[in-house]
Amino acid sequence: MKTEIRLSGSGGQGLILAGVILAEGAILSNLNAVQSQSYGPEARGGASKAEVILSDKSINFPKIMDSDILISLTQKSFDEYSKHIKENSIVIVDSSIDVHGINAKVCKAPIIKTAEEVLKKPMTANIITLGVLSSVIQDVDKEHLKKAISKRVPKGTEELNMEAFEQGTKLIAAM
Amino acid sequence: MKTEIRLSGSGGQGLILAGVILAEGAILSNLNAVQSQSYGPEARGGASKAEVILSDKSINFPKIMDSDILISLTQKSFDEYSKHIKENSIVIVDSSIDVHGINAKVCKAPIIKTAEEVLKKPMTANIITLGVLSSVIQDVDKEHLKKAISKRVPKGTEELNMEAFEQGTKLIAAM
Amino acid sequence: MGKELVIQKSWCKKCGICVEFCPKNILDLDEEGVYVKSKEECILCGLCELRCPDYAIYLEK
Amino acid sequence: MGKELVIQKSWCKKCGICVEFCPKNILDLDEEGVYVKSKEECILCGLCELRCPDYAIYLEK
Amino acid sequence: MMAVKVKLLQGNEACVHGAIHAGMKFFAGYPITPSTEIAEISSLMLPKVKGTFIQMEDEIASISATIGASIAGQKSMTATSGPGFSLKQEAIGYACITETPCVIVNVQRHGPSTGLPTSPAQGDLMQAKWGTHGDHSIIALSPTTVPETYSMTVRAFNLAEKYRTPVILLLDEVIGHMREKVEFNELENLEIIDRKRANCNAEEFKAFEVTEDLIPPMEKIGEGYKFHVTGLVHDETGFPTNSTEEARKLLSRQTKKIEDNLDDILMNEEYMTEDCEILIVTFGCMVRSSKDSIDELRAKGIKIGLLAIKTVWPFPSEAVKKLSEQVEYIFVPEMNMGQMILEVERVVKNNCKVVGINKFNGEIITPQEIVSEVEGVLSFAK
Amino acid sequence: MMAVKVKLLQGNEACVHGAIHAGMKFFAGYPITPSTEIAEISSLMLPKVKGTFIQMEDEIASISATIGASIAGQKSMTATSGPGFSLKQEAIGYACITETPCVIVNVQRHGPSTGLPTSPAQGDLMQAKWGTHGDHSIIALSPTTVPETYSMTVRAFNLAEKYRTPVILLLDEVIGHMREKVEFNELENLEIIDRKRANCNAEEFKAFEVTEDLIPPMEKIGEGYKFHVTGLVHDETGFPTNSTEEARKLLSRQTKKIEDNLDDILMNEEYMTEDCEILIVTFGCMVRSSKDSIDELRAKGIKIGLLAIKTVWPFPSEAVKKLSEQVEYIFVPEMNMGQMILEVERVVKNNCKVVGINKFNGEIITPQEIVSEVEGVLSFAK
Amino acid sequence: MPSKVIENNFRVNRLPHIWCPGCGHGILMRSLAVAIEEANLDKDKICIVSGIGCSSRSSGYFDYNTVHTTHGRALAFATGIKLANPDLHVIVISGDGDATAIGGNHLIHSCRRNIDITTIVFNNNIYGMTGGQYSPTTPTNDKATTSPYGNIDKPFDICDLSAGAGATFVARASAYHAKQMIDYTKKALLHKGFSVVEGISACPTYYGRKNKKGSAVDLIKLIKDNTQMSNDIVKSKLDGKTAIGIFKDEIQPEYTEEYKKVMDKF
Amino acid sequence: MPSKVIENNFRVNRLPHIWCPGCGHGILMRSLAVAIEEANLDKDKICIVSGIGCSSRSSGYFDYNTVHTTHGRALAFATGIKLANPDLHVIVISGDGDATAIGGNHLIHSCRRNIDITTIVFNNNIYGMTGGQYSPTTPTNDKATTSPYGNIDKPFDICDLSAGAGATFVARASAYHAKQMIDYTKKALLHKGFSVVEGISACPTYYGRKNKKGSAVDLIKLIKDNTQMSNDIVKSKLDGKTAIGIFKDEIQPEYTEEYKKVMDKF
Ligand SMILES: Cc1ncc(C[n+]2csc(CCOP(=O)(O)OP(=O)(O)O)c2C)c(N)n1
Ligand SMILES: Cc1ncc(C[n+]2csc(CCOP(=O)(O)OP(=O)(O)O)c2C)c(N)n1
Ligand code: SF4
Ligand code: SF4
Numbered sequence A, B: 001m002k003t004e005i006r007l008s009g010s011g012g013q014g015l016i017l018a019g020v021i022l023a024e025g026a027i028l029s030n031l032n033a034v035q036s037q038s039y040g041p042e043a044r045g046g047a048s049k050a051e052v053i054l055s056d057k058s059i060n061f062p063k064i065m066d067s068d069i070l071i072s073l074t075q076k077s078f079d080e081y082s083k084h085i086k087e088n089s090i091v092i093v094d095s096s097i098d099v100h101g102i103n104a105k106v107c108k109a110p111i112i113k114t115a116e117e118v119l120k121k122p123m124t125a126n127i128i129t130l131g132v133l134s135s136v137i138q139d140v141d142k143e144h145l146k147k148a149i150s151k152r153v154p155k156g157t158e159e160l161n162m163e164a165f166e167q168g169t170k171l172i173a174a175m
Numbered sequence C, D: 001m002g003k004e005l006v007i008q009k010s011w012c013k014k015c016g017i018c019v020e021f022c023p024k025n026i027l028d029l030d031e032e033g034v035y036v037k038s039k040e041e042c043i044l045c046g047l048c049e050l051r052c053p054d055y056a057i058y059l060e061k
Numbered sequence E, F: 001m002m003a004v005k006v007k008l009l010q011g012n013e014a015c016v017h018g019a020i021h022a023g024m025k026f027f028a029g030y031p032i033t034p035s036t037e038i039a040e041i042s043s044l045m046l047p048k049v050k051g052t053f054i055q056m057e058d059e060i061a062s063i064s065a066t067i068g069a070s071i072a073g074q075k076s077m078t079a080t081s082g083p084g085f086s087l088k089q090e091a092i093g094y095a096c097i098t099e100t101p102c103v104i105v106n107v108q109r110h111g112p113s114t115g116l117p118t119s120p121a122q123g124d125l126m127q128a129k130w131g132t133h134g135d136h137s138i139i140a141l142s143p144t145t146v147p148e149t150y151s152m153t154v155r156a157f158n159l160a161e162k163y164r165t166p167v168i169l170l171l172d173e174v175i176g177h178m179r180e181k182v183e184f185n186e187l188e189n190l191e192i193i194d195r196k197r198a199n200c201n202a203e204e205f206k207a208f209e210v211t212e213d214l215i216p217p218m219e220k221i222g223e224g225y226k227f228h229v230t231g232l233v234h235d236e237t238g239f240p241t242n243s244t245e246e247a248r249k250l251l252s253r254q255t256k257k258i259e260d261n262l263d264d265i266l267m268n269e270e271y272m273t274e275d276c277e278i279l280i281v282t283f284g285c286m287v288r289s290s291k292d293s294i295d296e297l298r299a300k301g302i303k304i305g306l307l308a309i310k311t312v313w314p315f316p317s318e319a320v321k322k323l324s325e326q327v328e329y330i331f332v333p334e335m336n337m338g339q340m341i342l343e344v345e346r347v348v349k350n351n352c353k354v355v356g357i358n359k360f361n362g363e364i365i366t367p368q369e370i371v372s373e374v375e376g377v378l379s380f381a382k
Numbered sequence G, H: 001m002p003s004k005v006i007e008n009n010f011r012v013n014r015l016p017h018i019w020c021p022g023c024g025h026g027i028l029m030r031s032l033a034v035a036i037e038e039a040n041l042d043k044d045k046i047c048i049v050s051g052i053g054c055s056s057r058s059s060g061y062f063d064y065n066t067v068h069t070t071h072g073r074a075l076a077f078a079t080g081i082k083l084a085n086p087d088l089h090v091i092v093i094s095g096d097g098d099a100t101a102i103g104g105n106h107l108i109h110s111c112r113r114n115i116d117i118t119t120i121v122f123n124n125n126i127y128g129m130t131g132g133q134y135s136p137t138t139p140t141n142d143k144a145t146t147s148p149y150g151n152i153d154k155p156f157d158i159c160d161l162s163a164g165a166g167a168t169f170v171a172r173a174s175a176y177h178a179k180q181m182i183d184y185t186k187k188a189l190l191h192k193g194f195s196v197v198e199g200i201s202a203c204p205t206y207y208g209r210k211n212k213k214g215s216a217v218d219l220i221k222l223i224k225d226n227t228q229m230s231n232d233i234v235k236s237k238l239d240g241k242t243a244i245g246i247f248k249d250e251i252q253p254e255y256t257e258e259y260k261k262v263m264d265k266f
């Protein structure tokens, strides 16, 4: 079992942190995990991408060519990375994204809207995303994910982010 | 024909310049010449040594192992370098030097005394030395040596140095 | 002077600096960037242009 | 104070500094280095020691 | 059953954790991508262990302070990337000739010059050996996983202390920035080696004594053993000398103390080499791609194995030579224009064919690329 | 008969004379033994040819100013020795990636670190190739006589201009400080090559255009061709790009422009090789000792010859390989712990035996030492 | 369509620049362009030289001759460029780290030589490009990624340092004081000798965030609050303010002219 | 038998030193030893650090812990030594070239940090070790082997520069003013923070010869003639003199103590 997950969006959305938390949740769940990201040519803004590989075996090559699961929070990142998905893979996108002609199981979820309107904090989009993901990736224990979240998010925002996570888990159920 | 000449003395005596002038006189006389010196570990004072190789063929290895002609203006340099002379070589030393048990043709000349007493300029010892040498090294034209002297000595001291050279040539004749 | 306020919205990075420092307080941001709330009130002082880090707002003849 | 002028001639580099700056002008150089012309005139001021770059002249009890 | 302590760490993070485990008490650095996290995490962790972090004004100052701290008796480290590594070269030579233990991390990025500053590469391998002027020996280590970055940093300090020598830790952007599971139980038991101290009194102490093991004991400043350290050629006492014989002795000893201990210093990993007819020789993050490619090629029936070189300098000539006698081809995948391959070629002579697989565009070589390169060469050979 | 113009020049002096002949109009340096005379004589001569001399605050500033002056359109040079050469490494990479012609002189002295600062060595050979981080090509030349120092400095400028690349002139203390006869008549007629200028107007100008010969034309600042220069990976326009494909293209082209022209760039001298069964391969001042030793060994009936390598980088693999097929032994005398021998070994594989003759104590290897080493090996082999 | 001053001085096809939203560097970069316009310099003769850093990326946007060099060494490269062609207007753009950390020595020596180069330092009190480490101008006690417990270093005053080292024109303005920035920069460009204009900038992404100083707007307001117009650096400090003004403007022998006199001896 | 102060502080078996006859460095080196005696420092805790140059060779003669480093970097090494063991008395000996040319950046940053190190600069206005090239302190118009037509550079005032960069104790004496040299050096050693004492030296071999300024004695007399006792650098310059005095002496937070506070948080 090896799952290759790509989280993509724009600079400030915190998807790298989401990837880190996912990987941490996974190792707490006794899986192997490798997380990596590509930095832009400079630290400034622009697109952002995190990659996480989960496996029960050891993981060598640390990068993802084609993903099993693609998450895109922006149209631009979707257009770019939907080109690099495996057959029969899963694609999770924010509802704002226009998905066309790809051969995958697509889940649209109102991630950004939930962050802005339900949680009133746009920066929670990354943790909501994790909530969504947690419903798709069964091997990673939700409790471990939560543990990883509370360890990695800024002090004082733990509760808010727990709430965001819960909201995320509900989004996919609601679909 | 290859002649290996070592000029040795103490730091301020200008023997490197003498070596350079000798080499320059030699190339003006259509010989090949290589001049080199060893610098101390630092530029400060201490012993000084110049080496000149003259030849009508091309000269490869630029250093001297054992000399054909050794010049020493100080006891210390004589003690050091008289160990490295060829058989039947020529050794020219200042009269102040105590020469003992070496197998060479030794010429003692009052170089320093001449500089101090006749020319009243201790720093002319190097050029006096050249005068002495010029009588020993026949292949280098005296006129070429003089030309080299007037080119290389500090401006304004040309005449003084010509006189020093002439005095030098006389020293050996006087022996 | 016949100058006019011009906005090149595609260059606006929505930092809000022009909005804050407009002496007439007539600028604001929307999703895509800066816009003028009431152009007629603009006194063409050029402070927005002076301080826009992205050259997205300026006065031009 | 019971001090005395000492010279370690082997260390002297014959720069002449002590000679120049001795207030009593009682030092001089020969072939081997510095020497005292008239020790009795020495006022043990220590200026020679202070400025000798080679520690060849000094006062000692 | 003992609870397994696991952490998700970045390579750069693991490096600092390892360093602190090894006893690092001083870090001086200057930020540069992709090594910056090593400085950042050091600034966070060192005060907690009564260690010192300082951000110096540039890379030269950083390595100088690092060497100074080690002379003063603390285990010390600096970290940088290509451009900074170039700047540190003069001082690396000083650490060599003064036999000052310290660890210099270079998290390699694309070059030359500023190149693609956030992209990975392995273009500083040769520089790690030859970057400073004059003859000298150097130890350089290159890990392939995050846990290994931890243990290898400990090892870097240990080798530095044991052999009184600077040790270069050659990471690359891939290893430095990836996060991976680190299991601490074993790592926390890693042995720690401290420099040998004098076993004589201050009067008898010679700071660069020629001992039987060729490694002079090293004292701390401030404890009565007043000694002199210089970048000039020096004799056993540590004072400069112009003796050509002392120069010869000094440089010979400093080389020999490394060469006599290759058994201890060299470290390789072999993977499926027992029966292999084709061999991959590589290092750093390329070991990861190579392992995947080997699994794939083995599945296709190709008898291929791997020699993963962990101590990249001194180069493990004997290990490579031995395997070269067994195989027909050696492939050397590198994220550069061909550096380790030069050493491999020199060592294997005509024993087998040597083929480079190179990428120098800021991208990691994929297992697929290795597979197809190997298959291409083999099919062509048929 | 034309009057023969001869002068007695020091190697360092000949270097400056050659540079001025080649059109040097800018020198920036920082004093260091044994290269200092190059700065001193430049300060004396340059104002007379309307050129500029500046003593900068350190070696990094010196090479940076040198590169700057070349970008501004002047032929420029800097000179240093080991420690300074180490410091210049970062900027050398910048000159490589920006393809800025300039000449960097390293008058080698003993190392590592301060070593024996006034004694000769050849310990920076590998550093000349590998000293800076990241992949790059470099041209390095090493003369063996004073007249050759003159002509080779001219050649260094010519190659720099022709191939838009920094060129390293690797002198050693022996050549730099010895004085020898220089006959000017021929030297004064040496051809001078200037950088290729654009043959288009400013609008069409691409500062890093991929031309057929792979060498982009180079314009001067201030003449209307407004261009951008960066140490980042850049495309033909000269502006930075993150394209991995452009990165590959850039580095490939910069390597290829050298490798495609080895015929023009490489330069060796063969001495008594026609019938030789034993070969000496060496460079710099060691060529002089070797020639004398060959004369002596030939007199004893030993068929020995010499390959004197003048362009030390790129290494003349083909020439060495070819001769290695003819001989039984190659001896490589070097005033270091064995650097060129590594290249020789790599290239000759099993063709013949390779033996190093090394001295790293600050002394030149004498002809006698080479003779006895060769005789020793041969008698042992019998 | 951008404004005239942008179109006339920038490589518009490379805009918008890479800097973060609200980064003060954009304001300072425009100020320089306006100053160049107003100083009426021949654009073919302008050469912009920069080091490495967010600030130093500006060279690529100007439509003059532009040279993006190595970290800290811009002034050394610029010295070579200026000496090789004294007709050029050589302008160096640098960051606080580039100019005063790794590049500090080249800065003080350029000041000392009084070579006719104008240096603009975009001072955001942080290393922006590498993600927010403290710089030699980060105020004591401030946080940065390498001073998680508060910075214990004492900051340089760039103007003080430059004046002390011998620069003959020294001034400071800011991203808030863009008018003054233009004015001082123009004067610096027209000054014969080595001139330094410090432009206080703002890095919302790292400096602002690390120090909880709010948005880009907040940072610009902070500049306004923490400064006062004054030509007296020391007195302003006593008021707890940073002085905005021209601190030094004097004429002394200029390096390339002095060198020309040497050449003219022959 | 050398004098007590020599015997107590030097490695007598390495004397006489390598310097030329009349070299001012010898006088300054003795002054430092006397100052150390008078300041009553624990000699086991003294660490002398030097760079490369004639002046920097002095480290080898002192019978303390001594570290002879690379050219220009002594202060960076010293910073590491001091931070690794704050109990040490770290003293840096440097030349004008070592401290202000290649080492200029480390000097100003050490000043800025106010780290408790005492730096003595043996300023002979020339690079002595390499044979007489001009340095950043060579007066304008003077000759050197690299300024055969007269130096066009403007010299640094080492005290000005250090004070401007943040050193908290700054003084100048000379080989002529050996008493003051001892006195100021002693004060510097006892000062908590970064202290700089410039000692005007004399290089008869290169500086003297190149500038036809006569013998070692003449050079020392010249120092006497060209200086005046004054604590005002600027005013002295107006008189055409170099000031001998203490120019700055203030207490500010010291770097290793500040760092200790960070450690003490845990
Ligand atoms: C030799 C070298 N060291 C370090 C770096 C990494 N580096 C790039 S920019 C920078 C600092 C930038 O700070 P500053 O000059 O203040 O510019 P800013 O980004 O804040 O505008 C550093 C440390 C480098 N590129 N080269
Ligand atoms: C990196 C490096 N560059 C240059 C040198 C050569 N060098 C040695 S000492 C020196 C200057 C010495 O001048 P200063 O510091 O004033 O000391 P002084 O000899 O005058 O006492 C130079 C340039 C060196 N050793 N290392
Ligand atoms: S020109 Fe002045 S008034 Fe008009 S929008 Fe801009 S800042 Fe406001
Ligand atoms: S200042 Fe410029 S970038 Fe910022 S909001 Fe206004 S128009 Fe947009």
Ligand code: SF4
Binding pocket: D005, D021, D022, D023, D024, D025, D026, D027, D041, D042, D043, D044, D045, D046, D047, D048, D049
């Ligand atoms: S102690 Fe004073 S008086 Fe006596 S010799 Fe020395 S300087 Fe002269």
Ligand code: SF4
Binding pocket: D011, D012, D013, D014, D015, D016, D017, D018, D019, D033, D034, D051, D052, D053, D054, D055, D056, D057, H022
């Ligand atoms: S000062 Fe010292 S070295 Fe000079 S002459 Fe006097 S005793 Fe001799």
Ligand code: SF4
Binding pocket: A043, A044, G018, G019, G020, G022, G023, G024, G025, G054, G055, G124, G128, G129, G202, G203, G204, G205, G206, G207
């Ligand atoms: S990181 Fe800071 S300095 Fe760099 S572009 Fe962003 S805001 Fe500007």
Ligand code: SF4
Binding pocket: B043, B044, H018, H019, H020, H022, H023, H024, H025, H054, H055, H124, H128, H129, H202, H203, H204, H205, H206, H207
């Ligand atoms: S060269 Fe000058 S500085 Fe060096 S020892 Fe001689 S006199 Fe002193």
Ligand SMILES: [Mg+2]
Binding pocket: G053, G095, G096, G097, G122, G123, G124, G125, G126, G127, G128, G135
């Ligand atoms: Mg900054």
Ligand SMILES: [Mg+2]
Binding pocket: H053, H095, H096, H097, H122, H123, H124, H125, H126, H127, H128, H135
């Ligand atoms: Mg000096």
